[in-house]
Amino acid sequence: MGAQQRVYKAKINSTSSLRKIFKAMELIAASRIQKAVARAQAASPYAREITRAVSVVATQSNVDHTLTTEPDTIDRAAVVVMGPDRGFAGAYAANVIREAEELITLLRDEGKDVALYTVGRKPETYYTFRDREIVRSWTGFSEAPTGADAREIGEELLASFEKDFSAGGVDEIYLVSTVYRSAVDRQPEYRRLIPLEVVEEDVAAPGARSTASQDEVFPLYEFEPSAEKVLDALLPRYIDARIQSALLSAAAAEQAARQQAMKTATDNADDLIKTYTRLANTARQAEITQEISEIVGGVDALAASGPSD
């Protein structure tokens, strides 16, 4: 077998073993989308109830809570970038980071300091590689975030919110994450978490029917022990729930992005294999043609020199 053919054969072999890996990853991601979406949906009643309760307290009482009142001056804003731990998800990580960069530029233009928090290994490496300071980063749960993870993030953010500017505290907090709408529709978005703008935002989980309570008029509630106490207890939970639903939605989006990226990779591998097979065939044909013409040429030469015997 000629050298040309051997090169093509080697390429075909390596491409088809890559293709197997891509295909396997595509299938794994596809099955994990379902799981991630189910998890997001399971958590949505909690988010819905909390949101409803916070709206009730906020609309019915004149409580001024630090978390809901707009501070006079905003000197520093925290930006939480929620990205993936692993790659192989196409432009998923790049998109969410680009959205974060846009937000950061916007905040800087408004004269605010930016404190960076990251979730997931990819955003972390992106910023450490560029020598940008990260206040805190969490990794290891981007594909299956739990309530405890969200709580940890929520506590850290609340703690820095309560600190003074001089002690490194922040005055507002933004979440940047990818919102999963369907297997093919996901959008990186940023939303302000604190101070809260209560609240008629649809926090429904991906795929869930949207809440019917949009225009609901709340009855007059009794609060026990008091509206302040209830709000005190509710707001941290509300923040945790918001973070949790952002994490879950991002997890579903990550799997969807991975599935799509791996599908493309598999298709491309198929194309490559086809191209290389064609090239290998051409090389084989060329070799055969050359051998034939060599033989024919040899016979001709022999025939020409034959009669001298």
Add this chain to the structure above:
Amino acid sequence: MAALTVVVVSADREVWTGEATRVVARTTEGEIGILAGHEPLMGLVAGGEVRILTTAGATVRAQADGGFLSVANDRVSVVADAAEIVD
């Protein structure tokens, strides 16, 4: 008598939902019993057991930890950080 629609949710899932005639829970102020027609109320759950007497006559006990209880229009939601049904 009208029935209450009860929902018990924890942070990661809906734990129990159904019709009930009576819900007894412990708030920070003490035990509270809720029947149909109760005035709208929002209270902090102090932890411990929530007892739900279903319309079928069975008692469902749910362990609810931290969270709140809201009652309006004969709809009771118990929202807890962690909750589970105990038999």
